């Protein structure tokens with residue numbers, strides 16, 4: 114049995130021979146396994162099971178629900194290395210990042226164990242004597258979780274850990290490009306459910322396999338009150354419309370197109386480390402990837418020299434090898450987008466400073482490795498306003514800090530952003546109401562690799578919603594406002610007298 118087949122078995126997700134979905138490894142383009150896609154009737158069954166699980170799960174005390182998530186974290190700890198390896202096989206990110214993704218899922222479980230004891234509402238002063246107002250957060254119902262290929266484990270865990278402590282069953286629809294990693298994360302949850310006992314109903318955590326058609330079944334179902342979807346802006350727009358049509362709730366985490374401002378007051382050695390990981394980590398295939406770099410004219414030449422040196426030393430290759438820093442693109446389509454992105458930047462007056470080539474084509478004819486590209490742009494041209502989900506970094510020079518912020522915000526997306534500067538005024542301006550318009554604004558850190566304790570998400574075409582930490586748990590619950598009269602009178606609000 115090959116390496117990958119035994120890995121799938123160990124992680125509880127054996128390939129289904131004869132399945133109609135074949136999954137390929139971006140490492141060498143070989144098939145790593147097959148799965149059977151769900152049909153509409155089966156999906157209806159999954160949704161019905163989820164609804165009936167909800168009736169039981171919502172009545173289990175939240176800290177006890179937290180215990181299930183604690184057990185899930187334990188299971189993930191046991192398989193961390195293997196899961197990381199599977200993610201590397203299936204997504205092509207380097208082993209360090211694959212394992213890091215599992216660590217992120219474990220951290221998320223830890224966070225939610227504590228959160229399960231903190232699902233609190235407010236008590237509010239009433240204007241009426243002998244009255245009290247309070248709010249409570251109650252479980253919402255089944256949550257549909259549609260994940261992207263690039264974070265098949267962590268983003269699933271962000272949503273599922275929150276949903277489970279909030280009293281909601283979950284239905285995962287993993288990307289058809291990397292379903293095994295999501296299913297392996299779910300298999301760990303199933304082992305936790307087994308150890309947890311009968312408080313966990315059947316149908317609490319399920320998955321459906323497939324593509325757009327299967328997603329649509331979830332998105333259109335009035336029996337799934339919340340859809341959380343990660344992916345492209347194009348996908349998010351159709352999900353948003355369909356969910357709004359039925360007055361459902363949604364959490365959308367869509368295109369990023371993130372930028373960095375490197376000021377004349379920047380520590381350039383710090384900047385270069387943030388730039389390299391931000392721009393080429395995960396081969397530029399993160400929603401938080403650094404794509405646009407606004408550099409003060411005084412430091413531009415020095416910074417470009419440093420970028421060229423750093424890029425020249427990056428090891429591109431098989432992500433399973435320890436010294437590799439850049440793995441392959443996910444598939445041929447991504448490679449075509451990379452080519453088109455580079456061609457468009459050139460046609461808009463950009464000068465390619467480094468990279469932009471397909472590499473290792475002889476060793477891996479069916480896989481797509483590229484040398485990350487850096488363009489010196491004459492200004493923020495059209496190609497910079499759309500997200501090309503590949504490792505292309507555009508550099509634009511600025512002289513005036515206000516203008517840099519203006520260009521920074523002048524794109525349809527608004528996920529993550531950062532400034533590298535030791536100047537307090539610049540930093541505070543960047544973080545102020547008239548600074549970065551993104552959901553995340555960092556100082557002296559790159560735009561990617563967020564910690565799960567903070568709310569994650571962005572504005573504008575990124576979707577406007579938040580996942581993971583802070584008060585993101587509230588999105589997975591419904592709020593009720595309760596007004597309680599403990600007096601013997603019946604005073605009306607606003608002082609209205611009604612026939613008394």
Ligand code: UN1
Pocket residue numbers: 261263264268343366398399400401560561562563564
């Ligand atoms: C991170 O870089 O902090 O698709 C995580 C993505 C995100 C996860 C990014 N949902 O890249």
